[in-house]
Amino acid sequence: MANKKAILKQLADYFADNxxxxxxxxxxxxxxxMRYMVAKRPFGSWARMQNMLRVNFxxxxxxxxxxxxxxEKPKPAPKKAAKAAPKKxxx
Numbered sequence: 001m002a003n004k005k006a007i008l009k010q011l012a013d014y015f016a017d018n019x020x021x022x023x024x025x026x027x028x029x030x031x032x033x034m035r036y037m038v039a040k041r042p043f044g045s046w047a048r049m050q051n052m053l054r055v056n057f058x059x060x061x062x063x064x065x066x067x068x069x070x071x072e073k074p075k076p077a078p079k080k081a082a083k084a085a086p087k088k089x090x091x
Contacts, residue, residue: 004042005056011039011049012057015064020050 010033015021021029023046027036043049054061 007039007042008052008056010034012053012060016060020064
């Protein structure tokens with residue numbers, strides 16, 4: 001039996017080419033890389049498999065869902081306010 005990562009990779013490549021599918025659509029497709037139960041069983045549910053695809057294969061996930069891959073730029077550090085001159089102690 002193939003491990004989760006290998007199954008996930010095959011599914012990620014398949015969905016990148018064909019778009020993300022619901023379980024019903026996946027079952028009806030003729031060109032799937034594996035049966036539905038083989039695809040779902042290691043993850044427990046279709047939703048968990050999809051979440052693992054999103055986390056582990058973000059590029060294929062973006063292609064499957066027609067999203068643009070957005071790389072967030074780090075925000076610049078806020079500028080520090082100029083310190084006021086310390087007050088002299090009054091005697």
